[in-house]
Amino acid sequence: MFISIHDLELRKLEFAESIAPGVIDFGEDLVQRAPLKASGRAELLEEHHGGKNDIQDIRLVGNLSTRVELKCARCIEPVVQNLSSEFDLLYRPASTIKREEEVAINEADTEIGYYQGEGLLLEDVLKEQILLAVPIRVLCSENCQGLCPQCGQNRNVFPCNCAEKITDPRWAALAEIKEKLKQ
Ligand SMILES: [Zn+2]
Ligand SMILES: [Zn+2]
Known part of the structure; x- marks a missing residue:
């Protein structure tokens, strides 16, 4: 689902998606085992600096849940885990990166993502959030x-x-x- 700046200029967007396994490619170490449910809203936050310098940020608030298969860190057998997380994210236009680099980078900025062009794909955001929510190391059992x-x-x-x-x-x-x- 594409979240477009033009749509957000008109109104906030509510979403409730169910994404089947296989639609998003998570790489070799993670397999989606159940539909990925995601719901929330997207809205535009505008910073007015005058004319061309106005910045349109996309704020994305919501939650997701799914079931994933990972590999045991010791025996590499599959380990299935339920996953859920909440997110509250801010995306700025990629065109502002250069401008911000000229300013000293402060730590709060590291939470900010960037979008290219006319908006962003919800699937890309969800993929990133799932990869962040997955534990770095799982075991099939403590006694593995x-x-x-x-x-x-x-x-x-x-x-x-x-x-x-x-x-x-x-x-x-x-x-x-x-x-x-x-x-
Ligand atoms: Zn042996
Ligand atoms: Zn194991």
Whole structure:
């Protein structure tokens, strides 16, 4: 759904969207598993600096919810999680970036996004919000045993014996001494 400046000039926009899995490409590490529901409103905030210098910001307020599949950080098995978040965002025209760079960048500005041309795609905004809401690291369970570093098997499914075969060089040296003492 395209949120256009021209529409917002006439009135605020209310939206209630349901986006099917597959419409938004989240990359390899995240799969959308349920419709993405998003609702909220968009409005224009105008800063008047006189004539051509007027700035039209788009404010987007709303919430989203969906279900996503991620990968366990230890065993890379899929982990399905419900996700929901609220947002209150401000987008400025990209054409103002240069002007603002000339002014000292203050920290509050980092919250601001930018739009190009006539407006912005709601899908792009939702994608960004979902990627922000996803935890950096998920585990299938707190006790996940992960993949065996030696044979690569998922140790939750196939407990392997590799760990027993690991010989610590220090113990190996001790074993050698023991053998010598026996002789
Ligand atoms: Zn796991
Ligand atoms: Zn193993």
